[in-house]
Amino acid sequence: MRILKNLKFERRDLLAGIIFILYIHSLFFRDKFPGYYTVPLSIAGLALIALPYVVERFFRIRIPTPLFALYVLFVLGGIYIGDFLGFYVYVEHWDKFLHLASGVIITLFGFAVFKLLKNDKVVRRAEAGLYAFAALCVGLASAAVWEIFEFLLDFSIGSNSQRHSTPAGEPLCGQAALMDTMLDIIGAAIGSLVMALVGYVAIKRGKNWLSSFWITSTK
Numbered sequence: 001m002r003i004l005k006n007l008k009f010e011r012r013d014l015l016a017g018i019i020f021i022l023y024i025h026s027l028f029f030r031d032k033f034p035g036y037y038t039v040p041l042s043i044a045g046l047a048l049i050a051l052p053y054v055v056e057r058f059f060r061i062r063i064p065t066p067l068f069a070l071y072v073l074f075v076l077g078g079i080y081i082g083d084f085l086g087f088y089v090y091v092e093h094w095d096k097f098l099h100l101a102s103g104v105i106i107t108l109f110g111f112a113v114f115k116l117l118k119n120d121k122v123v124r125r126a127e128a129g130l131y132a133f134a135a136l137c138v139g140l141a142s143a144a145v146w147e148i149f150e151f152l153l154d155f156s157i158g159s160n161s162q163r164h165s166t167p168a169g170e171p172l173c174g175q176a177a178l179m180d181t182m183l184d185i186i187g188a189a190i191g192s193l194v195m196a197l198v199g200y201v202a203i204k205r206g207k208n209w210l211s212s213f214w215i216t217s218t219k
Contacts, residue, residue: 012065019076020049033084045079062216070105099184103191110138112215132200139192
């Protein structure tokens, strides 16, 4: 009981808990969801929800609620809504929307991490370009890393994450085989560029809303 009294639950924990329960449900009631990869995807969803807590504890940092919420909602949209509810199939361009959103979220994360590494108490307006460039690099790099992951996944288990084959299993050729990958990278790049520009303007003009996304040290 004493341990429970010392625990502090916040709104972000409620959101993460709800999404965690959804993945628990999909794991134990996998027959209700389509697809052959329900179990590994459910486990991946659970791991991704737990990841921010592990990172906070290991690196002794505090991820702010707005950034945390964007992350867990993205995990919800990518696996549960996209795969289990069939949005990738039934909602046109859902995949491209997520790649665009990932560019925004990861670039925002890049701003926060860069500030944490620089250990700046106040972000100076003169450094707006430096912050924006660093954050943009994080966003663009993440898009490339994700496509490498999809390639390795397709290569190892025979999936079709990069849409290199038709639904009937016939391999595509030429630009048709590259179309999905390149559109994903372009979508993420656009999201990253937009967020980098928005962040640049916010810092340059001294807007305070960006500070609500700063990651802080708990050491």
